Amino acid sequence: MWYNEDMKSTPLAIPSILLGKLMRGILVVSSKNSGTALPGRVVELIDKKFLVRMFSKMKYGVLVVSGTNGKTTTTHIIAKLLEAQGLRVFTNRSGSNFTRGVISELVRWSSVFGNPRADIAVLELDEAYGVHFCKVVKPNYTVLLNVTRDQLDRFGEIDYTAKLLEKIAKSTQDSLILNREDPHIYRIKDKVKNSINISFFGLNPELRDTFRNDNELHSEEIITAYEEDRTPVTWDAMQSYKPNNCVILEDFENSSALYTINSHKFACNVAISGLHNVFNSAAAIAAVRAVMKSDIKGAELMSALANISSPFGRGETIEVNGRKVELVLVKNPAGFRLAMLSFEENATYSMVVINDEYADGRDTSWLWDVDFTKLNEKHGKSKGVKVVSGNRAYDMALRLIYSDIIVDEIEPDIEIATKSFINNYGGNTSVRKIYCTYTAMLKIRQILTNKRGLDI
Amino acid sequence: MSIFTQEFNILELYTDQMNIYADTGNSTILKKRMELYSLKANITHYNIGDVFPTKVDIVVSGGGQDSSQMEIIEDLLSVKNHLKLLALDSTPMLVVCGMYQLFGNYFQTSTGKKVDGLGIFDAYTIAQDKRLIGNVVANSEAFGKLVGYENHSGQTILGQRATPLAEQIELGFGNDASSKTEGIIYKNTIGTYLHGPVFAKNPKLADYLINCAVTKRMGYEVQLTDDRITKLDKIVEKARKVAEQLQQ
Structure with missing residues (x-):
């Protein structure tokens, strides 16, 4: 029945689908970005009611x-x-x-x-x-x-x-x-x-x-x-x-x-x-x-x-050289607060990475709306903030220091910071969390998954 | 009485309504810097319906949504004389964004309605369709380069007697889309559109208010120094360098 409807009312459907599929095929072969946006644009232009x-x-x-x-x-x-x-x-x-x-x-x-x-x-x-x-x-x-x-x-x-x-x-x-x-x-x-x-x-x-x-x-x-x-x-x-x-x-x-x-x-x-x-x-x-x-x-x-696991980059745990790191996406005060409440009983080493690209939010003022007491080393479950990073690393560091939270390292370069965080703090069984904004999460994920099993 | 045993009162106005861009960070920063300078600081609050406090050394207030401004305006006008006297008496104050607008003569909303302000600043504000949003770098003769983030639909026009806080804009807009000035300073009261919160990367403004408060209370000027502040301000310098390179 669907087939017949197609034939009657939407003669353009088959060509636009084929064109889109062709575009996707070409893009997947020719580029590394797996061709997400362009075939959509082609079909959208040709067939608006698609x-x-x-x-x-x-x-x-x-x-x-x-x-x-x-x-x-x-x-x-x-x-x-x-x-x-x-x-x-x-x-x-x-x-x-x-x-x-x-x-x-x-x-x-x-x-x-x-x-x-x-x-x-x-x-x-x-x-x-x-x-x-x-x-x-x-x-x-x-x-x-x-x-x-x-x-x-x-x-x-x-x-x-x-x-x-x-x-x-x-x-x-x-x-x-x-x-x-x-x-x-x-x-x-x-x-x-x-x-x-x-x-x-x-x-x-x-x-x-x-x-x-x-x-x-x-x-x-x-x-x-x-x-x-x-x-x-x-x-x-x-x-x-x-x-x-x-x-x-x-x-x-x-x-x-x-x-x-x-x-x-x-x-x-x-x-x-x-x-x-x-x-x-x-x-x-x-x-x-x-x-x-x-x-x-x-x-x-x-x-x-009970059988659903985390989606991409959301509370995802990545293992590198036998050490586990959990990525926690943060983008506003309410979310950051809940993320910190999720502390398990184990002592947690923390890293915070703040970028200010469009997808992260250009204004970083909101960091001052977050109560960071949970990350303080004096708090029972926290091993403290070891590293802050991202292009707004210094802003983040100031936010923490003004609340009496010690920051061990300030390193805007995300790759250097991530390696240091994993290699220099805690042991193999330690719990590590990286609180990161969206583009920082993408970058860290790329660094960690590219180098999984290698000497980072 | 010793400067070190005095308790300095920082009064924050309408924290519930006027804190949309985390401007309460300013009082956190003031208090911390005062403590590092070995001064005792105490944050107090004034909210709708409260009795206005008598001992006030520094006043701070932040930005709010249009609806929040309308929520507080009646109460704010009821304490107009208190705030006007404090300003006339050279009390150091910082008002940001929404409260900066309400410290002017009037605020004309997007529907064309004129809302009376406190008349402390020789300025008025008119809401425009286009919001001015983005990073700001502004040069101030008195305070050097100021950096922050603006987000406002109201555009503020300064009167002839008014002195802008920063006379020249390098990035962003400031008071309005055309004058190329940012903020205002009247006696020791500073109005600005800069969020960040503004003291985080512009500690000179915070120290200015602290010095005014000390001078006013003690009757003498003092150069405040502290080694921990020097270290902290080295990180501030790095954060400022990043901010100066940002795009709007």
């Missing part, structure tokens, strides 16, 4: 994930959970946020007749880009994670970022999955048509101090947001709003988590590292339930969750 057509042919349509923190990992968890349900999942795995990246991937995922080999697309969308994307592709399901101050060099203000997410929500066709604990996200429930299904993910009140929203990070007040008419949204009001389809993170200890799903409790050991991911998993569970229309067993989801 995206809409491909997605409309997927049985479950499109699910998008947006918000400040946790997009990549949550997208990854949702994709894996849906795969465990037997769905063929298309996702923007290459981490590319842009249409061209998505189109390139879609080309790879299509038959030569222009049919997608997938039942659903699960896409990570950048807040600003998401607005443009959703003008073209109306998502069936939208998961909104949080709004915290981040990349203000791009967005100016967080109220503006919240507005962008609201626009994405308004373009959604079927279900919204919202963070009940973030007032900017919570209040979006009142901004969409009544026909939209809304489900929430949330926290037991006792965990609220750990997973603070942006207002709670920057204020002592309980009132955390205001409606447009200036009436305050209180946390009590948010808590009392309890629809049946809510997934709650009730409790956790290290990577073990307890969830309430549709008033039944389930315990699980979340394999994916990072404290924040026990909450991101609640979002993912709620999303998968929305897609599968709750026709899904909690225990099944739990066993799938």
Whole structure:
């Protein structure tokens, strides 16, 4: 049937697919960048409705994930959970946020007749880009994670970022999955048509101090947001709003988590590292339930969750010369704070790498919004900050020194710094974490994986 | 009373609302530098509805979102006389971005509404569609080269009696898109658009406020020195060198 539809309504589909595939083939052979963007650009130019057509042919349509923190990992968890349900999942795995990246991937995922080999697309969308994307592709399901101050060099203000997410929500066709604990996200429930299904993910009140929203990070007040008419949204009001389809993170200890799903409790050991991911998993569970229309067993989801590992560069552990290093991506105060809370019982050696490219955020002021006490050597679980690096190494060093945290080495050159950190501090069994911004993470990953097993 | 037993009070205004770009780092830096100079420093806060404190040696406040400015404006105007007297009395103050705007005569929002400011600075601000965002390098006759990051939609026009903090812009915009000046200084009150926070890479500004506070309290001038500060400022020099090479 899909084949016939193709023949009738979209005579251009086959040529553009073929052209895209050809371009990809040429690029993969001729360059080292595995040709992510260019074939997408070719297809986009020739066949503008390509995206809409491909997605409309997927049985479950499109699910998008947006918000400040946790997009990549949550997208990854949702994709894996849906795969465990037997769905063929298309996702923007290459981490590319842009249409061209998505189109390139879609080309790879299509038959030569222009049919997608997938039942659903699960896409990570950048807040600003998401607005443009959703003008073209109306998502069936939208998961909104949080709004915290981040990349203000791009967005100016967080109220503006919240507005962008609201626009994405308004373009959604079927279900919204919202963070009940973030007032900017919570209040979006009142901004969409009544026909939209809304489900929430949330926290037991006792965990609220750990997973603070942006207002709670920057204020002592309980009132955390205001409606447009200036009436305050209180946390009590948010808590009392309890629809049946809510997934709650009730409790956790290290990577073990307890969830309430549709008033039944389930315990699980979340394999994916990072404290924040026990909450991101609640979002993912709620999303998968929305897609599968709750026709899904909690225990099944739990066993799938226990088998998902970290996506590229997110809490990834790399072993070099018998020494392990964990890469922790940091890009804003809320994320950095949660990353440091994830300290295990073992003594941890830390390195911090701050770059200021566009993808990292050009303004490094936000480092002063982070409480670094956990990295202080005087803190029981920390072995201190051994090395700081990146083109903003000196800024980072000043930030730490002004908080009485000793920095052993300041080395802007990331390669020299990384080698020193691994070779000169701790023993073979020591726990090492590198907190790094996005472009720094790419660089360190390249250094470590190129030299794995060699003498670094 | 000995200079070393005095407690100097740093007053931070509206920390909850006016800290969007981590400007509270400025009070952290002030306190630390004062401690290294063997001075006792204490950070206090003034928030909406509080009683305005009587013993104030230094005032700091930062940038906020448009909605936060509107949230505090009524309260700010209710303590206008306190802040005006402090400024007239040469109390050292640093106001950044959003609060810099509110220290002027008025602020015209993007909807054309005129909001009264405190009138401490001979300046007014008009919101524009285009935000001025990016790294800034500015030259100041009094303080040398200043480096930081700006992010504001309001453009500030200085009056004829006003003295800019920096007279020449090398990179970025500063007060507005055309005047090529950055910030303002009136008596010992400094207004600026520079985030970073500004004291981190411009410790001369922090030391200026500290010296003003000491002189005012003690009645004599003193050259403050400390070996640890000298070492710290060597790292500052390196961070400044990087900042001077940045693109907008």
